[in-house]
Every structure is written in C-alpha cells, then in structure tokens.
Amino acid sequence: MTKLIEWLTVFGCIFCAWAALVTNKIENNFTKQYFSVILYSPIIFVVLFGVYAAMVVLYRTFTFNNCEEAAVELQKEIKEAREDLSKLGFKFKKRSK
Amino acid sequence: MTDSVKNKYSILLPTYNEVENLPIIIWLIVKYMTKSGYDYEIIIIDDGSPDGTLEAAEQLQKIYGEDKIVLRPRERKLGLGTAYIHGIKHATGNFIIIMDADLSHHPKYIPEFIQIQESKNYDVVSGTRYLGNGGVHGWDFKRKLVSRGANFLTQLLLRPGASDLTGSFRLYKKSILEKLIQSCISKGYVFQMEMIIRARQFNYTIGEVPIAFVDRVYGESKLGGSEIIQFATGLLYLFATT
Numbered sequence A: 001m002t003k004l005i006e007w008l009t010v011f012g013c014i015f016c017a018w019a020a021l022v023t024n025k026i027e028n029n030f031t032k033q034y035f036s037v038i039l040y041s042p043i044i045f046v047v048l049f050g051v052y053a054a055m056v057v058l059y060r061t062f063t064f065n066n067c068e069e070a071a072v073e074l075q076k077e078i079k080e081a082r083e084d085l086s087k088l089g090f091k092f093k094k095r096s097k
Numbered sequence B: 001m002t003d004s005v006k007n008k009y010s011i012l013l014p015t016y017n018e019v020e021n022l023p024i025i026i027w028l029i030v031k032y033m034t035k036s037g038y039d040y041e042i043i044i045i046d047d048g049s050p051d052g053t054l055e056a057a058e059q060l061q062k063i064y065g066e067d068k069i070v071l072r073p074r075e076r077k078l079g080l081g082t083a084y085i086h087g088i089k090h091a092t093g094n095f096i097i098i099m100d101a102d103l104s105h106h107p108k109y110i111p112e113f114i115q116i117q118e119s120k121n122y123d124v125v126s127g128t129r130y131l132g133n134g135g136v137h138g139w140d141f142k143r144k145l146v147s148r149g150a151n152f153l154t155q156l157l158l159r160p161g162a163s164d165l166t167g168s169f170r171l172y173k174k175s176i177l178e179k180l181i182q183s184c185i186s187k188g189y190v191f192q193m194e195m196i197i198r199a200r201q202f203n204y205t206i207g208e209v210p211i212a213f214v215d216r217v218y219g220e221s222k223l224g225g226s227e228i229i230q231f232a233t234g235l236l237y238l239f240a241t242t
Ligand SMILES: Nc1nc2c(ncn2[C@@H]2O[C@H](COP(=O)(O)OP(=O)(O)OP(=O)(O)O)[C@@H](O)[C@H]2O)c(=O)[nH]1
Pocket: B013, B014, B015, B016, B017, B018, B045, B046, B047, B077, B078, B079, B080, B083, B099, B100, B101, B102, B104, B216, B220, B221, B222, B223
C-alpha cells in the first residue's frame, strides 16, 4: 500500500464518520448538543495542526545546532593538511580567487 | 561480531570542480582510517572537471599509493547517480561509503559509522543532521527554516524510519546498495531520498550517526535554486509510489 493510499483510506474513513454525524445519520443527545463543534471540527483540526506544525518547525529551527566547534576544528585540520601534503610533495594549484 | 571475515570499506568520492577540497578530504580520510585501522580504498570518480581535479587526484595517488587511491574518471559531467554506479563497479570492498568531497562530510565520522554498523549489523548507516549532536554550520535562519520545514513534511508524509533523507553521507553493505540503486528511478537530489525510502520498503535495517555538516568552504555549489522544486516533486513522487 502506498503512502498516498494509506492517507486516502484514513481520511476517507474519518470523512465518512464526520459526514454521517453532520447529516444526522447518527443522532443522539451528544451529537445534538455539540452539533456546531462537530460541524466545524475539520477546520478546527486543520488550524490546530497548523499551529502545532509551525511551533515544532520553529522550535527545531531555533535549536538547530550551529556546530561552531566543528567548523573551527575543520579550519585547523585544513591548515595541517596543507602543511603535511606540501611536505609529502603535493603541489597545490594556485588559488584562483 | 566475527573477525573471521575481513571487512573492507570502499569510499566513493564523486568530484566535480573540487581541486581545493580533494587533497584535504583525502588527507583527512587517510588520517582517520589509518588511526582506526580499518581496511579501505578511496575511489575518485571525477567527471572531467575543468579545474584540474583529476591532476590533483593523480598526485595524491602517487603519494598514497594505487591500492588506497583508485581513479575512475569519466569524460564529462554525467551526474551524481551514475557516478555512484560507476564507482561501485570498481569497488573491491564489501561495504561502500558514499560521501561528498566538499568537506561538508567529515571523515572523522566514518569509524563511528562502521562501529554502529557492526553493533547491530545494520544494512545501511546514515549520517543525520537532525538528531543528537548533529547540526549544520554556515546556514542562515531562512535555510534552517526551509530545511526543518521540509524535513517535518517528509517525516509526516513518508515516515521513512530515518531522520535525514536528503543527506548523502552513508554506509551501505555492497550487495544492499547494488539492489537499492537498481530499484531507484530518480535522478540527482531526489535519488538520496529514494534510496532510504526503498531501504525501508525492503525492510532493510537503518542505523544513524549524528553529524556536524559544515557548509562547503571552497568552490561553488552545484545544486542551486531548483533544489526546492526538485525536493517537492520528489516528495510527491515517493508519496504516491511507495
Ligand atoms: N562525478 C560527479 N560528481 C559530482 C557531480 N555533481 C556533483 N558532484 C560531486 O558530488 C558532491 C556533492 O555535490 P555538491 O555540489 O556539494 O552538492 P550539495 O552538497 O547538495 O551542495 P553544496 O554543498 O551547497 O555545493 C561533491 O563532491 C561534488 O563534487 C557530477 O555530475 N559528477
């Protein structure tokens, strides 16, 4: 089953349940009392999920490691490598820029 | 863990205009592989770089020897995907390591990849910028945001079982990599994503190693503005077909 089919199946089921509720195919005290909430629940869900996604992505963006030490260490190793390679007889091409 | 079979690691280095990076990356690979004592070879696949990358590679081969540095150049720029296929054909190791030559993938992680692989006999070990001590250097806020957003979407839609799909610092069992490459259709950038997704599809086991990704110091980026479009189409393609 592809991911697309999985998503369609799950959303299809949820949609059917929701449609049955809003068209009063299923009816009881609870659905009568909360009819408008049920009616707007897809929109509520989408908005809430959007907020959740935005929070998660922003949080992860701000906490994305900067790896300063790794960059400094690499610069040191580049120098070492250049010196050592020169000793081994490697001819570096003249830097064009 | 059995030491009866001696493992050998073939490191594939595709290069295009990496004349400044190549000597450094080779030096670093030799440094860390020698220190850790694993048997290895480096296969350089240069696609006719006009900047003299191949001449640099030849010099390095003289210094480090033909058993350590193997040159498999091609006439012209034929793309990354086929560069890997070309490299594997000439690999003598039973494990393949794929990495970029632009110094954004640091060879110090290779021994970690190998240890993780050995610990659980993983089929694939993937470097990840998104877990633990992993991260990126040299990215501004916007690039981080796009990267995190794209990663969130990918995880949500594909549930791939690996946290970094677009990175290309990985270790594979050779036979597994051959099978994966055969079953992957995408080209270029999406190729890396498809490899991991197919791996999950075939129930191959995937280990992960957090890596610090340092943006390239020398040379120009070859993948430009079309990256986002390529990513989006790739994601949809994988969403609909796997
Ligand atoms: N043989 C070969 N190597 C290539 C080709 N295109 C890119 N490469 C190499 O593949 C690696 C990854 O390419 P990069 O240009 O670094 O791609 P990237 O990491 O997505 O982008 P930047 O790091 O921002 O430049 C580097 O080692 C390149 O030299 C190609 O057509 N043929």
